[in-house]
Amino acid sequence: MATLKVNGQVMTVDVDDSTPLLWVIREQLGLTGTKYGCGIAECGACTIHIDGQAVRSCVYPVGALAGDEEITTIEGLSEDGSHPVQQAWVELDVPQCGFCQPGMIMAAAGLLNDNPDASDEDIDATITNICRCGTFTRVRKGIHLAKTKKA
Amino acid sequence: MTTVPGLSRRGFIVGTGATGLTIGILAACGPGGKDAPAEAGPPPPEVNAWVHIGTDDIVTVRIARSEMGQGTLTGLAQLVAEELECDWDYVKTEYPTPGQNLARDRVWGDFLTGGSRGIRTSHDYVREGGAAARMMLVQAAANRWGVPVEECSAAKSIITHSPSGKTLRFGEVVADAAELPAPESVTLKDPSEWKIVGQSVQRLDTVDKVTGKQQYTTDMKMDGMLNAAVKAAPKRGGSLKSFDAEAVSSMPGVKAVVQVDDTSVAVVADYWWQAKTALDTLPIEWEDGEGSNFSSSAFEADLDAGLTASETFVGNQAGDVDAAFSNAAQVIEAKYNAPHQNHACMEPMNAIAVWTPEKCEVWCPTQNGEAALAATSEAADLPIQNCEVYKQLLGGGFGRKGASDYISQAVKIAKQMPGTPIKLLWSREEDMEQGFFHPITKAYCQGALDADGNLTGLKIRISGQSILAGIMPQALTDGADMIVFQGLLPSGVDARVEDQTIKYTFPNLLVDHAMRNPPVRPGFWRGVNANQNAIYLECFMDELAHAAGRDPLEFRLAHLKDSPKMATVLQAVADKSGWGADDGLSRGLCCFYSFGSYTAACAEVTVGDDGELKMHRIVAATDPGYGVNPQQIDAQVAGSFVYGLSAMLHQEITFEDGETQQKNFNTYNSMRIAEMPEVETLVMPSGGFWGGVGEPTIAVAPPAVLNAIFAATGKRIRQLPIKDQALR
Numbered sequence: 001m002a003t004l005k006v007n008g009q010v011m012t013v014d015v016d017d018s019t020p021l022l023w024v025i026r027e028q029l030g031l032t033g034t035k036y037g038c039g040i041a042e043c044g045a046c047t048i049h050i051d052g053q054a055v056r057s058c059v060y061p062v063g064a065l066a067g068d069e070e071i072t073t074i075e076g077l078s079e080d081g082s083h084p085v086q087q088a089w090v091e092l093d094v095p096q097c098g099f100c101q102p103g104m105i106m107a108a109a110g111l112l113n114d115n116p117d118a119s120d121e122d123i124d125a126t127i128t129n130i131c132r133c134g135t136f137t138r139v140r141k142g143i144h145l146a147k148t149k150k151a
Numbered sequence: 152m153t154t155v156p157g158l159s160r161r162g163f164i165v166g167t168g169a170t171g172l173t174i175g176i177l178a179a180c181g182p183g184g185k186d187a188p189a190e191a192g193p194p195p196p197e198v199n200a201w202v203h204i205g206t207d208d209i210v211t212v213r214i215a216r217s218e219m220g221q222g223t224l225t226g227l228a229q230l231v232a233e234e235l236e237c238d239w240d241y242v243k244t245e246y247p248t249p250g251q252n253l254a255r256d257r258v259w260g261d262f263l264t265g266g267s268r269g270i271r272t273s274h275d276y277v278r279e280g281g282a283a284a285r286m287m288l289v290q291a292a293a294n295r296w297g298v299p300v301e302e303c304s305a306a307k308s309i310i311t312h313s314p315s316g317k318t319l320r321f322g323e324v325v326a327d328a329a330e331l332p333a334p335e336s337v338t339l340k341d342p343s344e345w346k347i348v349g350q351s352v353q354r355l356d357t358v359d360k361v362t363g364k365q366q367y368t369t370d371m372k373m374d375g376m377l378n379a380a381v382k383a384a385p386k387r388g389g390s391l392k393s394f395d396a397e398a399v400s401s402m403p404g405v406k407a408v409v410q411v412d413d414t415s416v417a418v419v420a421d422y423w424w425q426a427k428t429a430l431d432t433l434p435i436e437w438e439d440g441e442g443s444n445f446s447s448s449a450f451e452a453d454l455d456a457g458l459t460a461s462e463t464f465v466g467n468q469a470g471d472v473d474a475a476f477s478n479a480a481q482v483i484e485a486k487y488n489a490p491h492q493n494h495a496c497m498e499p500m501n502a503i504a505v506w507t508p509e510k511c512e513v514w515c516p517t518q519n520g521e522a523a524l525a526a527t528s529e530a531a532d533l534p535i536q537n538c539e540v541y542k543q544l545l546g547g548g549f550g551r552k553g554a555s556d557y558i559s560q561a562v563k564i565a566k567q568m569p570g571t572p573i574k575l576l577w578s579r580e581e582d583m584e585q586g587f588f589h590p591i592t593k594a595y596c597q598g599a600l601d602a603d604g605n606l607t608g609l610k611i612r613i614s615g616q617s618i619l620a621g622i623m624p625q626a627l628t629d630g631a632d633m634i635v636f637q638g639l640l641p642s643g644v645d646a647r648v649e650d651q652t653i654k655y656t657f658p659n660l661l662v663d664h665a666m667r668n669p670p671v672r673p674g675f676w677r678g679v680n681a682n683q684n685a686i687y688l689e690c691f692m693d694e695l696a697h698a699a700g701r702d703p704l705e706f707r708l709a710h711l712k713d714s715p716k717m718a719t720v721l722q723a724v725a726d727k728s729g730w731g732a733d734d735g736l737s738r739g740l741c742c743f744y745s746f747g748s749y750t751a752a753c754a755e756v757t758v759g760d761d762g763e764l765k766m767h768r769i770v771a772a773t774d775p776g777y778g779v780n781p782q783q784i785d786a787q788v789a790g791s792f793v794y795g796l797s798a799m800l801h802q803e804i805t806f807e808d809g810e811t812q813q814k815n816f817n818t819y820n821s822m823r824i825a826e827m828p829e830v831e832t833l834v835m836p837s838g839g840f841w842g843g844v845g846e847p848t849i850a851v852a853p854p855a856v857l858n859a860i861f862a863a864t865g866k867r868i869r870q871l872p873i874k875d876q877a878l879r
Contacts, residue, residue, distance in 0.1 A: 078228075086362065
C-alpha cells in the first residue's frame with residue numbers, strides 16, 4: 001500500500017513498495033503522459049516533479065515516498081497547457097514524435113523552477129534527457145523563450 | 152480507445168473515380184477488390200477517399216503514411232489542402248486502416264513509410280485527390296445556384312459565384328458534392344500559385360504532445376486488457392528450450408506464462424511492471440544455434456579479407472582505373488569502418504492485439520501498415536479480411552518499425568488468450584538485443600593523383616554486410632545489393648536507385664562490394680547506407696585534397712561541374728559558414744546526394760589541447776526540389792544530425808558469444824543537448840523534382856565534423872564511433 005499526492009490529489013494504491021513510481025503513475029493511476037524509455041534513469045522520458053524538483057521516476061521506488069510530497073506529472077504541470085514551457089514548445093513546434101517530450105518539458109520546467117534565468121551552460125548541465133528525433137536545438141530555444149513567458 | 156470509421160461503398164466508387172490516376176498506377180500491384188474489413192462502422196460522408204468535410208466545414212484529410220515525428224502528416228495535409236482550397240485552420244487528419252485500403256482496391260496507395268518517400272512519391276496523387284474534391288464541391292454549388300461552373304471558384308473553404316457575389320461554405324454543399332461523379336481529369340496548380348505548400352505552417356499534432364494527452368499505443372487501455380513482457384533468445388540463432396512457469400506463476404498479478412514462438416517466452420500479468428518483474432526471475436533455458444558464437448571482434452578478420460578480395464559486385468565503374476593508378480604521381484590510401492548500430496527508438500517495440508477465432512485486431516506503431524496487417528493475419532492464422540490493424544502515432548521509427556516482429560509476437564500471445572486484449576511492451580534491454588541492426592562494413596579507399604594534384608583515379612572497396620541479403624533477398628540484383636552503393640551509384644543505369652547516385656564526375660572510378668554477412672539481422676536505419684558511404688567518400692575526398700595540396704572546397708567543386716545543383720548547396724554552406732575564415736574555428740565540408748536530395752554541410756569545431764571536441768555550429772543546405780514546409784525541413788535537418796552524430800560519437804553494437812554487449816543507453820549512448828551544435832539550415836528548393844527530407848541530410852554531418860577535426864588536429868579519425876579515441 002502506498003499513499004501519494006499526485007497533481008494535487010491524494011491517492012492510495014495497492015502496490016509492492018519496490019514498484020518504481022513511473023509504473024504506479026502509468027498503470028495504477030492511469031496517468032500515461034509520463035513515459036518509459038530505459039528503466040535505468042538514463043533517458044529522462046519518465047521525468048516528473050517531486051516538490052518542484054525534476055526526478056526520474058523509473059528508478060524511484062514508491063516505498064521511498066513519505067506520502068506528503070507534492071508529485072507533479074505532465075498532466076498536472078498546468079491545467080490547460082499554459083505553463084510557460086508548454087507555451088514555448090507549441091510556439092516553436094518543438095516536438096517531433098513527442099514520446100520524450102513530457103519528460104523533456106518536466107526537466108525544463110524543473111530547471112526554470114530552480115533557476116528562472118537559466119543560461120546555455122545551465123541547460124547543458126541540467127537537461128540530460130535523450131531525444132532520438134533530435135529536437136535539441138528547439139529545446140534550447142524553447143527554454144529561453146519560456147523564460148520570457150508568464151503562466 | 153481509437154474509433155475507426157468505416158467507409159461507405161458509395162465513397163469507394165467516388166473515391167476510385169476521383170483519384171483515377173492513382174488507381175491506374177496502383178491497380179497493377181494492388182491485391183484487387185476484397186470484402187469489407189472485419190470492423191466496418193457507420194459510413195461517414197466523404198467527398199472522396201482523401202477528404203471528408205463536415206457540415207461544420209471541418210476538413211479531415213486521410214493520410215496513408217505513418218507519422219513518426221517527421222511531420223509527414225502535416226506536409227501531406229498541406230498538399231491536399233492546397234488543391235482543395237480549404238481554410239488551413241479547419242484541417243485535421245486521420246489514418247485510413249490497412250484493411251480499408253485492401254477493401255478499397257488500395258485507393259490510398261502504399262502505406263509504407265520509409266526511404267524518405269512519404270511526400271516525394273505521393274505528392275501527385277494526394278494533390279489530385281484534393282483537386283478532385285474541390286471540383287466536386289464547386290460543381291455542387293454551381294448546380295444549386297443553377298449557374299455555369301466556370302463562373303464559380305473556391306478559396307478558404309468558401310465557394311463564390313463571381314457575377315452575383317453569392318457564396319456557399321464547403322460544409323453547405325458537401326452532401327451534394329459526394330453524390331456527384333468524380334471529374335474525369337484534374338489540373339494541378341503550378342507551384343508558383345501555391346499558398347499553403349511551401350509555407351512554414353505549424354504542425355497539426357503538437358498541442359497534445361506537450362500536455363501528456365497524446366496517446367501512443369502503450370498508453371491505450373481496453374476493458375479486460377492484460378500486459379505482456381517478452382524475452383527472446385539473447386544469442387543470435389538461439390531458440391527457446393524450456394522455462395519453468397511454476398516458478399513465477401504465483402507472483403503478484405501473473406496470469407500466464409506462454410511460449411510465443413520458437414525463440415521467445417512471455418509473461419502476462421495485470422500490470423506490465425508485474426509481468427516484467429516475473430519475466431526477470433523466470434528460469435529459462437536457451438538452445439544455441441547458428442550464430443550463437445558470433446563475435447564482432449573475430450568478424451573483423453572477415454571484413455579485412457573482403458577489403459582485398461578478388462570476387463566482388465561492381466557498383467560503379469568508369470574509365471580505366473588500373474591505368475590511372477599505374478600512371479599516378481601519388482597514390483593515397485585509407486581504411487574506414489562503420490559498426491553495427493541499433494535504432495533505439497525512444498518508444499520501445501509494442502503492440503496491442505485481440506484475437507478470437509473469428510477475427511484479430513491490432514493497435515500498433517508501424518511504418519508499414521500493410522505489412523503489419525499481413526503479419527497479423529499470418530500470426531493469427533486467420534484470413535486477412537478477418538484482421539485489421541489500427542495504426543497509432545509512432546514514438547520514433549527510424550526504419551525499425553518497418554518490421555512487424557513485435558506485432559507477430561503480440562498476436563501469438565493474444566491467440567493463446569482468446570478475447571483478452573494483450574498489450575505487449577518490450578523492455579529497453581529487449582529492444583537493444585533484438586534489433587534489426589545497421590549493417591557493419593569497412594572501406595578501402597584509394598586515390599591516384601597526377602603531378603598537378605588532379606584526381607585521376609578513385610577506388611572504393613566496401614566490405615561487409617548487405618541489408619537486402621539479410622532481410623529482402625528477393626530484392627537482390629543477380630546476387631548484388633545495389634543499396635550497398637547508396638550515393639555512389641552511376642546515374643542513368645537503374646531507375647530504382649536513380650535517387651541514390653553519385654554527383655561527382657571522376658574520369659576513372661571503381662566502386663565495388665565484397666559481401667560479408669555476419670549472422671546478425673540487418674535493417675534499414677535512418678539514412679541507411681548513405682551514412683557510412685558519405686564518410687567513406689567525403690572524408691577520403693578531404694584526404695585527397697590535402698594530399699594534393701588543394702583547398703577541399705575547390706577540390707570538390709572541380710569534380711562537380713556536371714552537377715550545378717550539388718555545387719550550389721556546397722558553395723552555399725561554405726559561404727554561409729565563412730569557409731577559409733581565420734576565426735579560431737576549424738571547418739570541414741561534406742556534400743552528398745541521397746533519397747533524391749542534394750545536401751551539404753560545413754561543420755565548425757574546436758578541439759582542445761586535451762582533445763575535447765566542441766561542435767559549435769553546422770551550416771547545412773538541402774535542395775529537395777520542393778520544400779513543402781521549410782520549418783519542418785529545418786527540424787528534420789537538425790534532428791537527423793542528432794541521429795547521425797550520436798552514431799559518430801558514441802554508438803556501436805558489438806556481439807560476443809552471439810549476444811549484444813550493449814543493453815541500454817548507459818552503454819549505447821545517445822548525444823545530449825550539451826553536445827549539440829547550433830544548426831543553421833539553408834532550405835534551397837530549386838524546383839522540378841521531388842527529393843526526400845527525413846534522411847538525406849543525416850549523411851553530411853559526420854563527414855563534415857570528421858573533416859573539421861582533421862583541420863583542427865591534423866589527425867584523421869577513421870574508426871567509428873569516436874567514443875574514447877584520443878583526438879590529438
